[in-house]
Every structure is written in C-alpha cells, then in structure tokens.
Amino acid sequence: MTQYNPVTDDIMKALKHIVGDRFASNNPDKLVAYKTDQEENVIFQHMPEAVVYPETTEQVAEIMKLANEKRIPVTPRSGGTGLAGGAIPVRGGIVLVFDRMNKILELDPENLYVRVQAGTPTLEIQNAAKAHGLLYAGDPCSTDAGCEIGGNISTNAGGNKAVRFGTTRNQVYSLRCVTAQGEIMDVGARLKKQSTGYALEQLIIGSEGTLAIVTEATLKLQALPQNTIDMLAIFNDVDKALKLPNKILKAGINPISLELMDTNCIQLCKKNLEIDLPHADEKGVTYVIITIDGLTADEADEKMEKIADICDEVGVVDMLMADQDRIWRARRDIAEATRIESLVFYAEDIVVPVDKISDLMKKLTELEATYGIRTMTAAHIGDGNIHVHAMQCDTPDEVWNSKLDDFHADLYGYVYQLGGRLSGEHGIGSKKIREMEMFTPKVPLQYMRAIKKVFDPQNILNPGKIFTVEE
Ligand SMILES: Cc1cc2nc3c(=O)[nH]c(=O)nc-3n(C[C@H](O)[C@H](O)[C@H](O)COP(=O)(O)OP(=O)(O)OC[C@H]3O[C@@H](n4cnc5c(N)ncnc54)[C@H](O)[C@@H]3O)c2cc1C
Incomplete structure (x- = not known):
C-alpha cells in the first residue's frame, strides 16, 4: 500500500501561504465536516488532516505541486452529496473544497454554452440557463441537496433527464484541470466534433477525482x-x-x-x-x-x-x-x-440492459427474502439504472455489515450475468472497490491501473477510490 507523509506544521504554513490564512485549517472542529459525504455508516468514514479552500486554478496548481513533492493525498470535494464515498479522504491528507470557486464565468445564450467554476451548484447553472429560455440538461436528483458541477463531472452524474439528453459527459465541451504534478491542463474544446487525438476530457469525466482536479468546465446548453x-x-x-x-x-x-x-x-x-x-x-x-x-x-x-x-x-x-x-x-x-426509515442504508446504483430490468427485479424480491433485508426501489428505467436502497433499520451493526456483503455477492454476480455493471451514475468511490476488482476482467483493470499511473505516478489523487493501484 502506498505510504504517505503527514501534514506537518510546515506544510500547513505553506498551504496558508497559497490560499490565505483563513482558507486552510487543521482544526479538528472544522475537519469533522469532511469525514464523510452522504454516508452514515461509520465503517466508511475517515478524518482528513487538513482542509483547504482555493479561490483560483493557479492556487489549486500550487497545492498539487506541494502535495506531490511531499507525497500527501488530496481528495477533491464539491457538494459532498456523493453516495459512493468518493469524497471521503480514506487515506487522510488534504481535502480540497471548491466553495470559493463557485462562479458562472460566462453564459452565451446565442452560442449555447456556459463556462463555470467547479464549485458552481448545478441548480444555479440550471436556473441561469432557464433565465435565458435555455436548458442545462444535467439533472441529478441531488440539485436541491447542493450537488456541484465538479462533482457531477467527476462522477458522470445521470439523473431524470438522462434518457433523453445523456449523462453529464454528454453536456461537456471542455475542462480546465490541474494534474497531480500541478500542471494546468485544458482538455476538449467548444466543438461539435473532433478527431484530434485522445479525448482526455472524456477520460477525466467519471474518473472520480483520481486522474485530475477539475477547476472549470464549458458546458452545452440547449433549447428549453x-x-x-x-x-x-x-x-x-x-x-x-x-x-x-x-x-x-x-x-x-x-x-x-x-x-x-x-x-x-x-x-x-x-x-x-x-x-x-x-x-x-x-x-x-x-x-x-x-x-x-x-x-x-x-x-x-x-x-x-x-x-x-x-x-x-x-x-x-x-x-x-x-x-x-x-x-x-x-x-x-x-x-x-x-433515511427517515433507517439512518443507515446502502444506495445501490446497478445498471443492466433495459430488457433485463424485469429479471433483476425478480431476483431482488428473492434476495430480500433470502437475506431478510428490507429494500425499496426506484429506477431510471429508460437507462436500465436501478436504485435499490437496502435499509439497516434495527439490525445490529456487525450482523448488518456481514449480511450486506452476502447480499452484494449474490446481487452483483447476477447483475454481471445479465450484462450489467456496478454503477450507472454514482461511481465506485471507496465503497465498491472490492466488487470492482472482483467483476472487472483482468486486462481492462490492468489498463485502468496503467492509466492511473501515467496521470498520478505517486498515487496522491483521491487514493483508495475505484480500484487499488497495486495489484
Ligand atoms: C438526494 C440525492 C439524490 C441523488 N440523485 C442522483 C441522481 O439522480 N443521479 C446521480 O448521478 N447522482 C445522484 N446522487 C449522487 C450525487 O449527488 C452525485 O454523485 C453528484 O454528482 C455528486 O456531486 P457533488 O458535487 O456532491 O460531489 P462530491 O460528493 O463532493 O464528490 C463526488 C466525487 O467527485 C470528486 N470530485 C468532486 N469535485 C471534484 C473536482 N472539482 N475535481 C475532481 N474530482 C472532484 C470527489 O472526489 C468524489 O469522488 C444523489 C445524491 C443524493 C444525496
């Protein structure tokens, strides 16, 4: 497992120098807010050592240079509405929060695009577009809960309109990113089409903060x-x-x-x-x-x-x-x-071919009885994406965690038999790594690990997410 260095007093001083005294902290009272996202099960939670609130892409670049030099993990965090534990700093280190990078930089209603900073709430982008009679088509159900565009891009968020307009990756023209080594990198372009090398922006979209930090995005708008x-x-x-x-x-x-x-x-x-x-x-x-x-x-x-x-x-x-x-x-x-029924619940995000949803629903009824787990299901049925909430209710913690493991082994095995995958929109985060490694064939997993190594040779960008870097 990768070894990291602690965030020392000297590193805190350097972080404060980059973002200003008020915008970097290692005060436990402040840090506690970042030990989890929407996850209530304590086995998934982890305290960071420091939190920073950058204001510009250049500051993010300076933070990454420092983290890379000192080998300190960095976990980017936008709205903290994730359901896969993606923004939980499972290896400690620095949490990078985008609260100050929350501006709409440009909205061009004639040419149908908007340029925003990563911490802009998705709801604000939707409302700004609407004010011009336009639609920003990304629409996860967490807009009221405060999700932000950086998080939507990094998870490739879907939502209620994906059946018509696709997921977040279909809404993005280009990204401004910061690499693990602190370089500022523009990828993609405001073009209807291009065949000019690898589409790096598409690789970064959905990479859950493990390949680069997104600081700005140019997004498509369309007629309302x-x-x-x-x-x-x-x-x-x-x-x-x-x-x-x-x-x-x-x-x-x-x-x-x-x-x-x-x-x-x-x-x-x-x-x-x-x-x-x-x-x-x-x-x-x-x-x-x-x-x-x-x-x-x-x-x-x-x-x-x-x-x-x-x-x-x-x-x-x-x-x-x-x-x-x-x-x-x-x-x-x-x-x-x-949540009112059961504070702790596991939000599944499985996806299967649309014609296989019926088989999956039958299997779920069977599994519910076999494992004595209460569930409720909502689904984006046009996309084959099923959200099953498995509820702990009053099951004791240890029994719950082991029951859930058995339920998952059965459920995910069946999902893959149907030609499905673990996640349609929430991502793998820190919660489904074991299953990701169990169900992804060896060769594609090797290529994913190789790509991660090229982008982030020291494994400092959101470590402990999607898959383990070492085989
Ligand atoms: C009530 C509710 C309803 C939901 N409905 C939907 C839905 O319909 N569809 C859907 O897809 N999801 C849904 N979700 C899940 C969640 O809202 C999405 O995953 C959303 O995209 C997360 O955005 P966020 O800003 O909260 O990101 P966060 O939770 O802060 O982060 C999510 C991931 O992105 C990474 N990240 C964040 N910002 C950056 C950045 N700037 N650069 C690089 N990486 C970054 C984090 O490290 C983490 O891995 C729902 C959640 C809730 C609570």
Whole structure:
C-alpha cells in the first residue's frame, strides 16, 4: 500500500501561504465536516488532516505541486452529496473544497454554452440557463441537496433527464484541470466534433477525482423543452410497467424522463414524506412517471395519447398527471424517505440492459427474502439504472455489515450475468472497490491501473477510490 507523509506544521504554513490564512485549517472542529459525504455508516468514514479552500486554478496548481513533492493525498470535494464515498479522504491528507470557486464565468445564450467554476451548484447553472429560455440538461436528483458541477463531472452524474439528453459527459465541451504534478491542463474544446487525438476530457469525466482536479468546465446548453406534460401511469404489477420503455421508444417518442417507483418506495414516501399518493396502499402498486414535450401543444397532446394507448395495451390501472408537488417530490426525495426509515442504508446504483430490468427485479424480491433485508426501489428505467436502497433499520451493526456483503455477492454476480455493471451514475468511490476488482476482467483493470499511473505516478489523487493501484 502506498505510504504517505503527514501534514506537518510546515506544510500547513505553506498551504496558508497559497490560499490565505483563513482558507486552510487543521482544526479538528472544522475537519469533522469532511469525514464523510452522504454516508452514515461509520465503517466508511475517515478524518482528513487538513482542509483547504482555493479561490483560483493557479492556487489549486500550487497545492498539487506541494502535495506531490511531499507525497500527501488530496481528495477533491464539491457538494459532498456523493453516495459512493468518493469524497471521503480514506487515506487522510488534504481535502480540497471548491466553495470559493463557485462562479458562472460566462453564459452565451446565442452560442449555447456556459463556462463555470467547479464549485458552481448545478441548480444555479440550471436556473441561469432557464433565465435565458435555455436548458442545462444535467439533472441529478441531488440539485436541491447542493450537488456541484465538479462533482457531477467527476462522477458522470445521470439523473431524470438522462434518457433523453445523456449523462453529464454528454453536456461537456471542455475542462480546465490541474494534474497531480500541478500542471494546468485544458482538455476538449467548444466543438461539435473532433478527431484530434485522445479525448482526455472524456477520460477525466467519471474518473472520480483520481486522474485530475477539475477547476472549470464549458458546458452545452440547449433549447428549453416546450409544452411539457408529466404523466403518471399506475400499474398493479412491476412487470407490466417494465414493458413501457422499449414500446415508447419504438413508437418514435423520445421522452425527457421515464422513472419507476416500486410498491415499497411509494409506501415509504407516502408514510415518511407525508405525501398523499394515489393507489399507494394497493397490492403491487408501481408508478411510472413519463415526461414528454412537443414544439406545439398539439404535438405534445398527440404524444400523450400515443403513450396512453401503449399503457392501456400493457395493462395500466390508472393514468394521472404527475404533479410537481406530490409525485415528482416523492421521486426526488426518496433518499430522505429512506433515511427517515433507517439512518443507515446502502444506495445501490446497478445498471443492466433495459430488457433485463424485469429479471433483476425478480431476483431482488428473492434476495430480500433470502437475506431478510428490507429494500425499496426506484429506477431510471429508460437507462436500465436501478436504485435499490437496502435499509439497516434495527439490525445490529456487525450482523448488518456481514449480511450486506452476502447480499452484494449474490446481487452483483447476477447483475454481471445479465450484462450489467456496478454503477450507472454514482461511481465506485471507496465503497465498491472490492466488487470492482472482483467483476472487472483482468486486462481492462490492468489498463485502468496503467492509466492511473501515467496521470498520478505517486498515487496522491483521491487514493483508495475505484480500484487499488497495486495489484
Ligand atoms: C438526494 C440525492 C439524490 C441523488 N440523485 C442522483 C441522481 O439522480 N443521479 C446521480 O448521478 N447522482 C445522484 N446522487 C449522487 C450525487 O449527488 C452525485 O454523485 C453528484 O454528482 C455528486 O456531486 P457533488 O458535487 O456532491 O460531489 P462530491 O460528493 O463532493 O464528490 C463526488 C466525487 O467527485 C470528486 N470530485 C468532486 N469535485 C471534484 C473536482 N472539482 N475535481 C475532481 N474530482 C472532484 C470527489 O472526489 C468524489 O469522488 C444523489 C445524491 C443524493 C444525496
């Protein structure tokens, strides 16, 4: 395992010299806020030795030069809403926080792009675009919780609109980054296409802070969808609901969102968020939220009618409008509904081919019974991305942690059999390293390790994430 040096008083002095006295600290009262992200299970948490709040890319570069020279781990952190333990400083060292690098630097509504600093809240980017009648299409459900663009880029965040617009990697033109050695590097360009060497920006997107620190991004904007309609299709059987995605796509409709909530999820939201949800107490109740749009109201209506026909064909029980205050609020706040039920829960992020979701849902019911684990499930069904929240409730810690290991071995093995992967959008972080190494074939894993070595020869950039560097 890589050996690191401690953050000494001299290093603290040097950090303060770079960012200013007020913006570097090793005070434990301050550090405690950075020992975790959204993770409540203490076995995943770890205290850093120092926190710094840079204001410019140049300061980030100076910090990295120092960390590289002294061999100190650096963990970048944006909004701290991650669900994979990616921003937890598992090897100690410095946490680099982007609170001061939170500005929209330029928004060009004519040419449809926006240039932002890494710590800009995603919600602010969305709102700034909206003020110009435009859309920033990255839309993880954590915008209200405070996720920031640097974190979205580094995890390749998805969300409710990914079925139409793709994940964060599809929204990025270019990045300004700082390397592990402290070089400032611009990658990508504001171009519709290019075949000019390796697409390094795409490699850095989704690399969870292990290859470079992102300090700025130029992002794509697009026309705000018009005449949107949010439909709620209610089923009494999850299998019927799962017939929808491919039928909708085959009908030539490109929905903005296609979201599923299973019975446990609906009932937990009703109880814990105190939302009056239709049909919530009925056996097998399953929701599918479908958002569509049209250039004209007539076009949107026509799509709605077509979808209503498809829903009828697969056996819908009821069709309603999915209002923002109840249905969408429930979908967005599933993490809160789960946390009220069980402070400690494990948020799965598995992804399978869309036509295999039904098999996976059956397996989940089986595993729930085998391991006696309570779960609730919500899914971006247009993307095959399933969020299962496995809840500890009152299971004692030791029993819970070992039960979870067995549940995971079974679940992930099946996901890979179906042609799936461990994570569709949250990343591997520090929590799924063992499984990443277990399920990734040897050769691609070797290449990933080799790439990490080229970018970060001393293994100081967010160590202890995605995979172990030493075989
Ligand atoms: C209520 C809730 C709903 C959520 N819904 C979704 C969803 O719909 N879709 C989805 O994809 N995720 C979702 N998430 C997970 C989380 O919000 C995303 O992973 C998000 O992208 C994390 O952004 P952040 O700013 O909080 O990053 P952080 O948690 O601070 O960091 C995430 C990772 O990025 C790295 N990182 C952060 N900033 C930088 C940087 N500047 N340079 C390099 N590396 C960096 C960190 O080291 C870490 O590995 C949800 C979380 C919650 C709590």
